[in-house]
Amino acid sequence: xxxxxxxxxxxxxxxxxxxxxxxxxxxxxxxxxxxxxxxxxxxxxxxxxxxxxxxxxxxxxxxxxxxxxxxxxxxxxxxxxxxxxxxxxxxxxxxxxxxxxxxxxxxxxxxxxxxxxxxxxxxxxxxxxxxxxxxxxxxxxxxxxxxxxxxxxxxxxxxxxxxxxxxxxxxxxxxxxxxxxxxxxxxxxxxxxxxxxxxxxxxxxxxxxxxxxxxxxxxxxxxxxxxxxxxxxxxxxxxxxxxxxxxxxxxxxxxxxxxxxxxxxxxxxxxxxxxxxxxxxxxxxxxxxxxxxxxxxxxxxxxxxxxxxxxxxxxxxxxxxxxxxxxxxxxxxxxxxxxxxxxxxxxxxxxxxxxxxxxxxxxxxxxxxxxxxxxxxxxxxxxxxxxxxxxxxxxxxxxxxxxxxxxxxxxxxxxxxxxxxxxxxxxxxxxxxxxxxxxxxxxxxxxxxxxxxxxxxxxxxxxxxxxxxxxxxxxxxxxxxxxxxxxxxxxxxxxxxxxxxxxxxxxxxxxxxxxxxxxxxxxxxxxxxxxxxxxxxxxxxxxxxxxxxxxxxxxxxxxxxxxxxxxxxxxxxxxxxxxxxxxxxxxxxxxxxxxxxxxxxxxxxxxxxxxxxxxxxxxxxxxxxxxxxxxxxxxxxxxxxxxxxxxxxxxxxxxxxxxxxxxxxxxxxxxxxxxxxxxxxxxxxxxxxxxxxxxxxxxxxxxxxxxxxxxxxxxxxxxxxxxxxxxxxxxxxxxxxxxxxxxxxxxxxxxxxxxxxxxxxxxxxxxxxxxxxxxxxxxxxxxxxxxxxxxxxxxxxxxxxxxxxxxxxxxxxxxxxxxxxxxxxxxxxxxxxxxxxxxxxxxxxxxxxxxxxxxxxxxxxxxxxxxxxxxxxxxxxxxxxxxxxxxxxxxxxxxxx
Numbered sequence: 001x002x003x004x005x006x007x008x009x010x011x012x013x014x015x016x017x018x019x020x021x022x023x024x025x026x027x028x029x030x031x032x033x034x035x036x037x038x039x040x041x042x043x044x045x046x047x048x049x050x051x052x053x054x055x056x057x058x059x060x061x062x063x064x065x066x067x068x069x070x071x072x073x074x075x076x077x078x079x080x081x082x083x084x085x086x087x088x089x090x091x092x093x094x095x096x097x098x099x100x101x102x103x104x105x106x107x108x109x110x111x112x113x114x115x116x117x118x119x120x121x122x123x124x125x126x127x128x129x130x131x132x133x134x135x136x137x138x139x140x141x142x143x144x145x146x147x148x149x150x151x152x153x154x155x156x157x158x159x160x161x162x163x164x165x166x167x168x169x170x171x172x173x174x175x176x177x178x179x180x181x182x183x184x185x186x187x188x189x190x191x192x193x194x195x196x197x198x199x200x201x202x203x204x205x206x207x208x209x210x211x212x213x214x215x216x217x218x219x220x221x222x223x224x225x226x227x228x229x230x231x232x233x234x235x236x237x238x239x240x241x242x243x244x245x246x247x248x249x250x251x252x253x254x255x256x257x258x259x260x261x262x263x264x265x266x267x268x269x270x271x272x273x274x275x276x277x278x279x280x281x282x283x284x285x286x287x288x289x290x291x292x293x294x295x296x297x298x299x300x301x302x303x304x305x306x307x308x309x310x311x312x313x314x315x316x317x318x319x320x321x322x323x324x325x326x327x328x329x330x331x332x333x334x335x336x337x338x339x340x341x342x343x344x345x346x347x348x349x350x351x352x353x354x355x356x357x358x359x360x361x362x363x364x365x366x367x368x369x370x371x372x373x374x375x376x377x378x379x380x381x382x383x384x385x386x387x388x389x390x391x392x393x394x395x396x397x398x399x400x401x402x403x404x405x406x407x408x409x410x411x412x413x414x415x416x417x418x419x420x421x422x423x424x425x426x427x428x429x430x431x432x433x434x435x436x437x438x439x440x441x442x443x444x445x446x447x448x449x450x451x452x453x454x455x456x457x458x459x460x461x462x463x464x465x466x467x468x469x470x471x472x473x474x475x476x477x478x479x480x481x482x483x484x485x486x487x488x489x490x491x492x493x494x495x496x497x498x499x500x501x502x503x504x505x506x507x508x509x510x511x512x513x514x515x516x517x518x519x520x521x522x523x524x525x526x527x528x529x530x531x532x533x534x535x536x537x538x539x540x541x542x543x544x545x546x547x548x549x550x551x552x553x554x555x556x557x558x559x560x561x562x563x564x565x566x567x568x569x570x571x572x573x574x575x576x577x578x579x580x581x582x583x584x585x586x587x588x589x590x591x592x593x594x595x596x597x598x599x600x601x602x603x604x605x606x607x608x609x610x611x612x613x614x615x616x617x618x619x620x621x622x623x624x625x626x627x628x629x630x631x632x633x634x635x636x637x638x639x640x641x642x643x644x645x646x647x648x649x650x651x652x653x654x655x656x657x658x659x660x661x662x663x664x665x666x667x668x669x670x671x672x673x674x675x676x677x678x679x680x681x682x683x684x685x686x687x688x689x690x691x692x693x694x695x696x697x698x699x700x701x702x703x704x705x706x707x708x709x710x711x712x713x714x715x716x717x718x719x720x721x722x723x724x725x726x727x728x729x730x731x732x733x734x735x736x737x738x739x740x741x742x743x744x745x746x747x748x749x750x751x752x753x754x755x756x757x758x759x760x761x762x763x764x765x766x767x768x769x770x771x772x773x774x775x776x777x778x779x780x781x782x783x784x785x786x787x788x789x790x791x792x793x794x795x796x797x798x799x800x801x802x803x804x805x806x807x808x809x810x811x812x813x814x815x816x817x818x819x820x821x822x823x824x825x826x827x828x829x830x831x832x833x834x835x836x837x838x839x840x841x842x843x844x845x846x847x848x849x850x851x852x853x854x855x856x857x858x859x860x861x862x863x864x865x866x867x868x869x870x871x872x873x874x875x876x877x878x879x880x881x882x883x884x885x886x887x888x889x890x891x892x893x894x895x896x897x
Contacts, residue, residue: 824859
């Protein structure tokens, strides 16, 4: 249900507590004390049938006896009573409840299901059960049993652990860090992490979102919300259970490599979330994000009175991908004028152990003004010569002066005071300067800023067009797979597997199947005539890794050698796998590519995130080498290139010594093809290309295994059932014929439509733009167009129309659903010189058809009263039209679906 009524839960006007207790140490008593201590300003009522008053507050027996209807109800009663309390609250008109109580169970017939059913009947929202509660400092509400109330600030925390939430509160109390909200989600019966990401993404009080996650329940919903939030503010996650599931037994190398945590890591990367690996790093990240703006780049200037710690900082910076800022000669001259002759002369700027406050301030002022750096890290090692506290004060004054001088463009500053006391930490906290205990923590903090900027840029980047457009033969591949599934087989045969790859333009070694020794000899004889050397492999659907059973023999040069190898393979296979069915042999020409790299590419299936694409160093020792990277499909070339670059083997793909580089983009293109294959044929559960040989001539699959079966319908909605990121909905492509034989192609919008949109807008008059946007428009920026073209198809849709004769964009219609996926708001624009030819009508019909297929109940929109053409079309399509009682120049239009 997303953000529906969440504001009433997280910023209620009135609160009631059901299950209060006078007993010291009880949850109910702790929550009463916390709500009172936080000075919540709205009405607060207490419900308890056994006591007339608790803690000086009069009680009532039931919610209905309160003199007001509580907008939020906090429940701490025993589990069996919870559904009835939720039902009563809903009947009274409460917006939501926080269920602190545990023990409601899960699934059909449970108390949790009964509570959820009662809430949905009255459109209530629920947080919990089994949660700590909520802490909302900005409205003075502590509806939790946490020990402390944090100060108001700009960080939001969403936590699956109450203990982690209270730990963050305690940490923040000592560091002057504040929160816009802390939510313990508990069992996520209704309100989940994705809902809260949507809420805090739009919350103007929140500058960054922190999360503690143990497991994701709805991967597609989570990915959709996370990608939307990460576009507008930093989202940071720490996830537990990284080692709980290591490499698992799997039928393919790809499946073995796709461990649970590696898939989560790929999901966080795809969503634009910054991942940290422990609470200390989460604390440091919180401190950085709450106090400084995102860095403009990755160049860091370092100011220190200790050379050793400065070098350590540079080492860590380079290791994490940052850049030590270079000192321009003019900047060096300015530093020469204020520093002793013995200063380092380079970055790190070591101003010597006797540096006093004035020296620090003078050098820092110069570095803050320097345009060749993006941030400054100031470090101090305490000595008996200079007062570290006084130095800290001088630093804060210099930073404050720079902020006042440059306002929004001030450079971020960070601090490390080795051995600094609480007074120094407070000095930096009051000045809004993040300070860290070590140089390692500070550099990591800086790189968090860098990575967020890179995430935003990446999410706004226009993907490149495919270097080689490919049109797969989907029908041919589907026939092969569906035939195997219909026969109840779990694996494609080697010839079938190569047939599927060929249908998607993925080259493979020519393979012939032989039922027995003599047929293998006959196939080999035909290849010998062509001058080939032979590879013989066991053919068995029960043997996943042929080399493990001695099922592969290389470099065969005669028919007799082939016969002998076949008999040896049979003997080995029967000895090591007596239970395996042996279907015969695979006969292949020996591929001699001495400078080729052995790679693995594949598709794996994760129980949470569905299909996953794997790339890495291939060969028989693939699990031992464990050089791999994962990505969630769908992929474009940019995402595929990033996947390749995240492996160590990527360095071997470049030229070195007498080895030429691998053909440009052949590997990323193959990964894109695999992702498309996974999208088109969800019956493919796992796929293994190992090894795939890559060199200057291209790529070639030596061995392929494809596991098939009935598709798992994991995710709700159209598109591939196995993708956590909803893929491009190609099934909505349409060819239309309008008046005067005008032929139009309509398809869902793509990220690479930015250029056609600019061309389209040149043919739209200022008046038509005013009618569309309700105001005179300035030239649309790249950032604005990116938001129009890079859609999350799980939330919105836009269809663009092209003239088939000229390939020019001629119209666009879009729809965006509300938070409960009930009503979609539409907008439409047609080229001004092509109006009146029926295009607008057909686009509206298409978007109505799409909305119905998505299960929306209504389409709605706002239309200027003077836009009589649009209002007439809406009337003809069956829309209800109502004037706005306040803004009389606007009409509301709505169509029931």
